[in-house]
Amino acid sequence: MGNVLVFIETTTTGETKSSAAALLGAAAGLGTPVAVAAVPAEAAESLGRTLATAGAEHIYLVTVPEASSELGTAAVGALAQASEEYAAIAALLPHTNDSKNIAGRLAIVRGGAVTADVVALRMEEDEVIAEHSVFGGDYTTESTVEEGLMVVTVRQGAIEARAAAVTNPSVRLEELRIKTAPGAKIISIEPVTEESERPSLLAARTVVSGGKGIGSRESFSLVEDLADVLGAAVGASRAAVDANYVPQALQVGQTGVTVSPQLYVALGISGAIQHRAGMQTAKTIVAINNDADAPIFDIADFGVVGDVFKVVPELIEAVKAQES
Amino acid sequence: MKIAVLMKQVPDTWSDRKLDLTTGQIDRTTAEQVADEINERALESALRHKDQDASTEIVAVTMGPTGAQAALRRALSMGADSAILVNDPSLAGSDMVRTALALASALRDIGPDLVLAGNESTDGRGGLVPAMIAEVLQFPHLPAVDRVEISDSQVTGQLQVEGAVVSVQSEYPALVSVTEQSAEARIPNFKGIMKAKKKPLDVKTLADLGIDVGPGAATAKSVMVGATERPPRNAGTKITDDGTAAQQLAEFLSSRRLLQNHQ
Numbered sequence: 001m002g003n004v005l006v007f008i009e010t011t012t013t014g015e016t017k018s019s020a021a022a023l024l025g026a027a028a029g030l031g032t033p034v035a036v037a038a039v040p041a042e043a044a045e046s047l048g049r050t051l052a053t054a055g056a057e058h059i060y061l062v063t064v065p066e067a068s069s070e071l072g073t074a075a076v077g078a079l080a081q082a083s084e085e086y087a088a089i090a091a092l093l094p095h096t097n098d099s100k101n102i103a104g105r106l107a108i109v110r111g112g113a114v115t116a117d118v119v120a121l122r123m124e125e126d127e128v129i130a131e132h133s134v135f136g137g138d139y140t141t142e143s144t145v146e147e148g149l150m151v152v153t154v155r156q157g158a159i160e161a162r163a164a165a166v167t168n169p170s171v172r173l174e175e176l177r178i179k180t181a182p183g184a185k186i187i188s189i190e191p192v193t194e195e196s197e198r199p200s201l202l203a204a205r206t207v208v209s210g211g212k213g214i215g216s217r218e219s220f221s222l223v224e225d226l227a228d229v230l231g232a233a234v235g236a237s238r239a240a241v242d243a244n245y246v247p248q249a250l251q252v253g254q255t256g257v258t259v260s261p262q263l264y265v266a267l268g269i270s271g272a273i274q275h276r277a278g279m280q281t282a283k284t285i286v287a288i289n290n291d292a293d294a295p296i297f298d299i300a301d302f303g304v305v306g307d308v309f310k311v312v313p314e315l316i317e318a319v320k321a322q323e324s
Numbered sequence: 325m326k327i328a329v330l331m332k333q334v335p336d337t338w339s340d341r342k343l344d345l346t347t348g349q350i351d352r353t354t355a356e357q358v359a360d361e362i363n364e365r366a367l368e369s370a371l372r373h374k375d376q377d378a379s380t381e382i383v384a385v386t387m388g389p390t391g392a393q394a395a396l397r398r399a400l401s402m403g404a405d406s407a408i409l410v411n412d413p414s415l416a417g418s419d420m421v422r423t424a425l426a427l428a429s430a431l432r433d434i435g436p437d438l439v440l441a442g443n444e445s446t447d448g449r450g451g452l453v454p455a456m457i458a459e460v461l462q463f464p465h466l467p468a469v470d471r472v473e474i475s476d477s478q479v480t481g482q483l484q485v486e487g488a489v490v491s492v493q494s495e496y497p498a499l500v501s502v503t504e505q506s507a508e509a510r511i512p513n514f515k516g517i518m519k520a521k522k523k524p525l526d527v528k529t530l531a532d533l534g535i536d537v538g539p540g541a542a543t544a545k546s547v548m549v550g551a552t553e554r555p556p557r558n559a560g561t562k563i564t565d566d567g568t569a570a571q572q573l574a575e576f577l578s579s580r581r582l583l584q585n586h587q
Binding site for chain 2: 103310
């Protein structure tokens with residue numbers, strides 16, 4: 001089995017971010033997972049334990065000063081070094097703003113090629129095959145990389161596989177040796193604390209979204225109330241975001257987040273093509289809208305033509321009754 | 325200051341976009357081809373700097389088929405000074421690394437202080453080409469910034485990462501990719517459109533750029549091995565609320581085991 005590098009995103013103090021477990025799970029399905037990170041030396045021991053539990057057979061850590069001052073540079077170097085040392089067949093990174101920067105730079109440094117925004121990975125006749133969901137899930141494509149390191153960015157929340165814990169992984173602490181392009185200078189890192197107890201959009205089993213039909217920022221609490229009774233994440237259409245009902249981070253669609261939950265509930269959303277591109281692969285779609293001709297009904301498994309301000313409060317009560 | 329802005333011609337996201345299932349490439353014949361909105365936002369950031377400092381020179385750059393000139397004309401009509409299309413038959417179907425190598429060569433000839441790009445195109449959505457170009461040119465990269473501030477001596481931006489917002493900065497030269505949170509693009513006016521017709525738009529082949537990134541040159545390459553179309557989704561039950569809709573919907577959710585107590 002070949003070695004598969006997994007880039008571990010870490011906080012400034014060297015703790016893993018949420019992507020680690022899924023990436024190690026995906027790597028274990030392809031070969032031997034090698035976790036790679038650039039962290040302060042004092043964080044190495046605790047990070048090693050976490051990564052072993054999440055399924056890393058080998059752990060390759062490049063140590064950096066705590067206040068690392070260049071965006072991504074140490075990570076690119078760490079992955080480039082590890083890909084040589086472990087003769088890696090692929091490197092998996094999360095498809096996030098910071099890791100995409102690392103992935104692109106790594107492909108140039110190592111003369112590899114990339115396959116981006118991947119939703120599934122498998123091994124087929126000694127080749128790593130990556131699956132993509134294109135044009136909002138209208139198409140599925142498969143790709144691989146020939147003759148070089150395959151650098152893969154993996155869509156957040158797409159991989160369900162998890163690797164078995166490893167009891168005695170090999171751990172290496174290394175210095176940064178490979179020289180790459182300079183990174184942008186980091187001036188500050190401001191933590192963003194999650195205010196809500198709700199699941200994140202990408203991880204949620206159920207998503208309840210509101211659109212222009214919700215009418216105002218104040219009445220968006222209707223969407224939140226239904227989300228809470230369903231244990232769901234809250235989303236929104238671009239129209240609702242543009243009207244300032246909710247922050248842009250909640251936008252579902254072509255230019256926002258793409259979700260694929262078990263249940264998607266669209267409230268007061270017409271279902272423009274750009275919105276459908278972000279949610280049409282949901283297992284079950286429910287829509288409530290007062291416009292009987294809204295395109296959302298063309299893809300809804302259960303559609304209610306009616307007033308959201310009447311139907312949703314009744315639905316909340318009915319769901320509570322069903323659950324008790 | 326000289327600013328190069330990367331543009332891309334893409335299928336309109338408001339139309340029904342198709343893939344050619346035999347090649348896995350975008351079918352450019354079905355949907356209307358337009359300049360990608362994200363690049364217009366990048367251009368807007370450059371234009372705002374030019375509004376402050378008229379000596380700023382803006383060059384719009386793209387790679388693509390001959391028709392991609394339309395995206396460049398759009399950039400010129402918004403206010404870019406000149407444009408370059410990298411166009412070569414051997415670049416058709418290029419993967420991201422080959423695209424980045426070709427664009428980096430064109431940029432090297434231009435010699436910009438700042439390169440502005442969209443963080444990801446709306447068609448491919450890979451979002452890796454800007455980082456690749458930065459690495460090839462050895463420019464610091466400010467990726468996926470929501471806001472960009474361009475001053476005479478440095479460029480600053482903020483990007484969202486998991487659990488934090490990171491502020492980054494670089495002196496020139498630098499490459500910045502912007503998100504759709506960045507500057508809202510201006511609409512070209514009639515005067516701009518007329519002026520654009522007289523502005524220089526050069527077409528460069530790989531030979532002009534003195535590079536060989538054709539099929540024979542790159543060793544590693546990304547290849548498409550399959551493409552399938554998802555079966556269309558059909559409408560299910562649709563009811564008009566007569567006072568019992570909420571109850572029926574709750575029963576539907578329960579029957580599909582979609583309520584919390586089933587999880």
